[in-house]
Amino acid sequence: MDFPYFQFPWLGDGLVIAITAVVHVIISHGVAIGVMTMIFLAEYIGWRRRDERYEAFAKAAVKPTVIIITGLGAMTGVGIWFTTSALVPAGIGSMLRLFFWPWFVEWAVFVSEVVVLLVYYFAWDAWQGPRKKRHIYLGAAYVVLACLSAVLITGILGFMLTSDGWPWGREFWQAFLNPSFVPQLAWRLAESFALGAAFIMAALLFFQRDVVFRGEALRLYSAVLGVSAALMALTGAWWFQVVPSSFKTHAAFAFQMMTGMQDRPWFWTAHLVLMGLVGLTAAVGLLRWRLLAKVLAIPAAVSLIIFLAEFEWVREFIRGPYLMPGYMYANTVLLSEHELFKHEGMLTHAYWYNQTVPKPTPEDQGAFLFAQNCGTCHTIGGRNDIRARFRGRPEDGIFVMIGRTEEMVPFMPAFSGTDDERAQLARFLSKLEQNAYKLGAPARYPPVGAEER
Amino acid sequence: MNALHDILLPSPVPETLVRGLLFAAFALHLLFVLMMLGTGILGFGYFLQAWWGQELAGAERPALVSELRWDKHVLRMFLIHKSLAVVLGVGPLLLIQVAFSIPFFTAVTLFAPAWLLIILFLITASLSFDALGHKMYVHHYAHLAIGVVALVALLAIPGLFVAVLVSAENPDRWAAVVREGFAFDPRLVVHWTFRYLHVLGAGLVFGAAFHYFFTSRGDPDRKRSLLKWMLGGLLAQVVIGAGLFFSLLREPTPAAYAYLLVGAALAAVVIGLAAFHVGGAPMSARIVLPCLVVLLVSMLLVRQGFQDAAFGSLMPDLKRNAEAYRLKLAQHSDEAVQSYKEHIRIVYDNGQTIYARSCAFCHGDGGQGDGPDAHYLQTPPERLADVRSTKAYLYDKLVHGVAGSAMPYFSYFSPPKIAGVIEHLDATWHVLSVPSPLPARVSHADMAAAAKEYDSTCARCHGTDGRGTTPASKALAPAPPDFTAYSLQPQWAFDVIRSGYASTAMAGFPSLPEGVRWGLVQALSEKRRPAGSP
Numbered sequence: 010m011d012f013p014y015f016q017f018p019w020l021g022d023g024l025v026i027a028i029t030a031v032v033h034v035i036i037s038h039g040v041a042i043g044v045m046t047m048i049f050l051a052e053y054i055g056w057r058r059r060d061e062r063y064e065a066f067a068k069a070a071v072k073p074t075v076i077i078i079t080g081l082g083a084m085t086g087v088g089i090w091f092t093t094s095a096l097v098p099a100g101i102g103s104m105l106r107l108f109f110w111p112w113f114v115e116w117a118v119f120v121s122e123v124v125v126l127l128v129y130y131f132a133w134d135a136w137q138g139p140r141k142k143r144h145i146y147l148g149a150a151y152v153v154l155a156c157l158s159a160v161l162i163t164g165i166l167g168f169m170l171t172s173d174g175w176p177w178g179r180e181f182w183q184a185f186l187n188p189s190f191v192p193q194l195a196w197r198l199a200e201s202f203a204l205g206a207a208f209i210m211a212a213l214l215f216f217q218r219d220v221v222f223r224g225e226a227l228r229l230y231s232a233v234l235g236v237s238a239a240l241m242a243l244t245g246a247w248w249f250q251v252v253p254s255s256f257k258t259h260a261a262f263a264f265q266m267m268t269g270m271q272d273r274p275w276f277w278t279a280h281l282v283l284m285g286l287v288g289l290t291a292a293v294g295l296l297r298w299r300l301l302a303k304v305l306a307i308p309a310a311v312s313l314i315i316f317l318a319e320f321e322w323v324r325e326f327i328r329g330p331y332l333m334p335g336y337m338y339a340n341t342v343l344l345s346e347h348e349l350f351k352h353e354g355m356l357t358h359a360y361w362y363n364q365t366v367p368k369p370t371p372e373d374q375g376a377f378l379f380a381q382n383c384g385t386c387h388t389i390g391g392r393n394d395i396r397a398r399f400r401g402r403p404e405d406g407i408f409v410m411i412g413r414t415e416e417m418v419p420f421m422p423a424f425s426g427t428d429d430e431r432a433q434l435a436r437f438l439s440k441l442e443q444n445a446y447k448l449g450a451p452a453r454y455p456p457v458g459a460e461e462r
Numbered sequence: 463m464n465a466l467h468d469i470l471l472p473s474p475v476p477e478t479l480v481r482g483l484l485f486a487a488f489a490l491h492l493l494f495v496l497m498m499l500g501t502g503i504l505g506f507g508y509f510l511q512a513w514w515g516q517e518l519a520g521a522e523r524p525a526l527v528s529e530l531r532w533d534k535h536v537l538r539m540f541l542i543h544k545s546l547a548v549v550l551g552v553g554p555l556l557l558i559q560v561a562f563s564i565p566f567f568t569a570v571t572l573f574a575p576a577w578l579l580i581i582l583f584l585i586t587a588s589l590s591f592d593a594l595g596h597k598m599y600v601h602h603y604a605h606l607a608i609g610v611v612a613l614v615a616l617l618a619i620p621g622l623f624v625a626v627l628v629s630a631e632n633p634d635r636w637a638a639v640v641r642e643g644f645a646f647d648p649r650l651v652v653h654w655t656f657r658y659l660h661v662l663g664a665g666l667v668f669g670a671a672f673h674y675f676f677t678s679r680g681d682p683d684r685k686r687s688l689l690k691w692m693l694g695g696l697l698a699q700v701v702i703g704a705g706l707f708f709s710l711l712r713e714p715t716p717a718a719y720a721y722l723l724v725g726a727a728l729a730a731v732v733i734g735l736a737a738f739h740v741g742g743a744p745m746s747a748r749i750v751l752p753c754l755v756v757l758l759v760s761m762l763l764v765r766q767g768f769q770d771a772a773f774g775s776l777m778p779d780l781k782r783n784a785e786a787y788r789l790k791l792a793q794h795s796d797e798a799v800q801s802y803k804e805h806i807r808i809v810y811d812n813g814q815t816i817y818a819r820s821c822a823f824c825h826g827d828g829g830q831g832d833g834p835d836a837h838y839l840q841t842p843p844e845r846l847a848d849v850r851s852t853k854a855y856l857y858d859k860l861v862h863g864v865a866g867s868a869m870p871y872f873s874y875f876s877p878p879k880i881a882g883v884i885e886h887l888d889a890t891w892h893v894l895s896v897p898s899p900l901p902a903r904v905s906h907a908d909m910a911a912a913a914k915e916y917d918s919t920c921a922r923c924h925g926t927d928g929r930g931t932t933p934a935s936k937a938l939a940p941a942p943p944d945f946t947a948y949s950l951q952p953q954w955a956f957d958v959i960r961s962g963y964a965s966t967a968m969a970g971f972p973s974l975p976e977g978v979r980w981g982l983v984q985a986l987s988e989k990r991r992p993a994g995s996p
Contacts (some may be wrong), residue, residue, distance in 0.1 A: 011467065012567050013640045015574040029581070076596070079545040080588040087548055088581040090555055095574040098567035099469070105560050106471035116553045123549045127542055176802055255806040258879075335802040343470070344798035345791040360466050364637045401939060406868025409824065409835045417820045418874060419810050 010359045012098045014380045015453060019391035022096040027325065029088045031318045036082035038197060038317060042155045043205015044074050047230060049148040056145055062222040068133055070212060075130045079123065097385065099341040100332045107184055108165045115161040122154040156198065163194040169328035170252055176335020192248035199244055200317055203237035203287070206230045207310035210294060214303040224297045231294025238287045241316070256327040258419060283312040329420035338422035340385045347425045355381060355426040372446065375437020382424055382434070389441065389448060396442045408435035467783035469563045480561045487553035489762050494550055495620070498543035499662060500669010502591055502616045504691060505537035506609045513602055532684055536673055537595030544588050562773050564780050569630035572639050576622050587616035620661045628654050631772035632711070649711065656706035663702050666695035671754055675747045685744055693736040696729060718767040725760040728753050813886030816879060824868065829891050840965035841867045841940070847891040848954040855947035856884050856893065866939025897949045897987050904981045912981025915974065923967060928989035938967045945989040955983045
């Protein structure tokens with residue numbers, strides 16, 4: 010309510026943030042942590058064993074990696090700031106008040122990481138011979154910094170699944186060192202190394218000509234892949250144990266999403282197949298079966314990307330109705346505001362609404378109440394279309410359902426407003442469901458044309 | 463209270479510290495942004511120069527021109543400049559969001575579509591310039607196309623940022639934008655244009671200076687060319703700067719005049735030095751670089767002054783309003799935390815809980831269709847205690863709901879949970895058993911009359927087979943139930959036949975003799991398929 014309303018058309022806000030975030034984690038985990046660690050490993054082995062082949066392989070791999078990290082990884086990382094500040098400003102603004110220092114330190118780590126990476130890349134040729142040791146230290150420093158930035162961001166990302174602590178104590182460390190912090194961090198690192206190994210294996214198999222070296226290196230990275238994938242399974246299960254049961258029950262929905270969800274056997278089969286694929290790739294690599302490994306490497310990397318996207322999706326989904334536990338709903342209405350609005354109404358407290366619409370029609374009011382209460386997740390005519398949710402339901406039924414969202418659907422926030430406002434929203438949605446409105450620009454408030462059809 | 467207020471959680475950093483950090487982080491960020499812009503512009507400029515040079519020179523001097531390829535030398539640095547510009551930019555973004563949350567986020571939401579496009583511009587510019595700078599020798603036309611795309615994307619980014627800042631600094635216009643969208647405002651547009659060009663000009667100066675001092679050692683030709691670019695950029699800055707000064711939206715403070723004078727004096731010094739060295743010996747980095755850095759800082763201080771003036775009148779009000787609102791909300795915070803505590807204690811993993819949370823507000827704790835919200839509904843909720851049905855039938859109703867009534871779909875609960883609800887219903891009200899026997903025997907005559915009545919009246923919608931799939935029932939919402947899988951306890955069935963079911967097509971038949979109504983109840987229960995039959 011403190012900001013003018015904007016919703017990303019058709020896709021909705023959540024999915025746009027999710028897409029940016031997933032592209033970012035694929036690169037930040039898989040490439041910036043994973044691949045770079047594998048490159049450093051090769052360089053280190055080459056240095057210790059005085060093996061030119063490892064050195065040459067590491068050097069050839071570093072350029073495209075740096076270009077991807079700085080060109081796509083950093084940009085999508087900044088992109089998460091851009092999307093959240095445009096789509097959920099009140100949410101990110103509040104999170105920032107709580108987590109300013111970890112984010113600020115994260116920034117310093119991030120800058121150091123990039124500086125070290127650039128020096129590591131540009132100084133490769135110059136720092137040879139007696140200066141090689143310095144280059145090795147630099148590589149190690151990079152790996153430490155990359156992992157450190159994962160430590161910092163995990164504290165923030167796990168906060169939303171807090172079942173105790175912060176909502177009562179309101180202390181920073183209660184929020185940062187939340188119950189899922191350690192298992193989530195362990196999982197993220199395992200996933201990063203697994204994905205990095207899979208990417209590097211693909212590069213080896215497709216571009217490396219030296220047969221003997223290829224076999225040796227394949228074996229090394231297959232071992233990394235195998236161990237990391239096993240750790241992923243263990244830490245993933247650990248994480249799921251730690252998640253509060255109340256949140257966990259949303260998981261089935263998050264996993265299976267809408268229509269496909271009623272078909273559970275399919276879901277578990279798919280998981281087993283993907284996990285099996287990763288394990289098989291590691292085994293085949295260890296046995297140095299080149300051709301089979303070549304066939305499997307990219308599907309294995311894709312499987313790991315699917316797991317990563319799924320983890321983020323589930324994590325974001327099961328936090329359910331809360332953006333900040335015990336403080337703010339997913340639609341950025343504060344829990345205490347929710348209590349206030351019950352008595353005083355949302356519309357009277359909506360600054361921009363009252364600025365914008367001096368003489369509101371019932372349609373304006375309904376559209377605004379929809380935008381503020383539901384617009385974070387639901388669109389009109391796009392993804393998670395609100396009309397489909399109420400298809401065929403009468404106005405009185407919609408009125409009752411809106412009033413019970415929090416109880417009826419455990420992952421939905423409650424409606425915030427008076428009973429009169431709830432009735433206005435129900436009327437708006439009912440007419441919307443009957444296609445009684447001409448839709449205006451969907452992204453801006455109000456999303457309907459002024460006149461009825 | 464209806465006033466714009468700051469974000470309610472207290473700021474984690476003292477205001478002076480956050481402002482100081484913001485200025486320092488922004489200056490650092492901008493330095494690399496300028497070098498990135500300059501590198502991009504120069505790289506593309508040198509490409510054009512080499513290409514035209516080659517065409518002009520024809521076949522006589524191709525070797526010389528292809529040796530030039532200065533654009534490659536310049537663009538190789540793009541990776542560094544853009545990486546640092548981007549990562550250093552996160553800091554100021556963070557700091558401005560915490561220091562000036564309302565003006566910044568408001569401007570961003572007003573510009574949202576363009577603001578989101580910046581991500582695509584960043585990726586496009588970055589990957590395209592990296593491709594050109596890193597030994598990707600492509601055909602000239604391809605190079606030209608990629609270069610144009612890269613440059614347009616790159617130059618759009620500061621334009622959008624400047625627009626967001628201009629918008630953030632003019633809060634008095636926000637309401638009009640929200641109401642009517644962006645309108646053409648000549649003063650703002652002129653101000654934006656000069657401010658944007660001033661960034662680009664500075665980019666050219668700093669980019670050229672960087673390459674002059676750091677990447678052209680031992681190459682006097684290139685040094686001379688870079689110095690010309692730098693001098694041109696500086697002279698352009700003087701003109702653009704004068705335009706910017708006259709297009710300012712606020713009166714400069716005395717401090718701003720002082721910083722402006724320092725900046726202008728330094729600019730004059732650097733222009734003088736550059737002009738003096740164009741034809742001769744190389745300039746000394748030790749004099750020029752500090753001058754340029756102080757020049758940048760003094761100009762940024764001028765900028766900061768205007769920004770502080772713009773936000774300064776706004777922020778105290780926002781903070782006061784936030785404090786008042788915080789106090790008001792504090793009365794409700796115990797309630798809020800308590801409701802959170804209760805909500806996360808509830809685990810939706812058993813039928814009993816799910817019934818209590820998701821069903822009982824309509825169907826009632828006793829399954830009598832009399833939950834606290836039932837009175838809102840024209841179509842009364844089902845009296846579940848009187849339902850006698852099958853697992854499959856109930857499953858279908860729970861997953862898909864009943865269109866035309868308030869019964870929602872519950873497909874977001876997984877199959878075991880829905881099965882759990884059905885088990886709970888059965889354990890409480892035996893919904894999976896067969897209906898109880900009728901309280902009295904129905905005579906043969908009444909049964910015959912009931913059969914006749916069913917065929918003549920009921921079958922129109924309910925079908926002779928009781929499945930409720932007749933042409934007449936197709937348009938009905940809610941649809942008639944399937945009597946082969948669903949029945950009601952006799953007394954309730956009897957009551958429904960007498961009085962109908964409100965707000966559905968099921969009318970009441972109070973004029974039917976009581977015996978015939980019981981006959982109908984009996985006839986309906988006979989339509990139930992025995993368990994296990996298909």
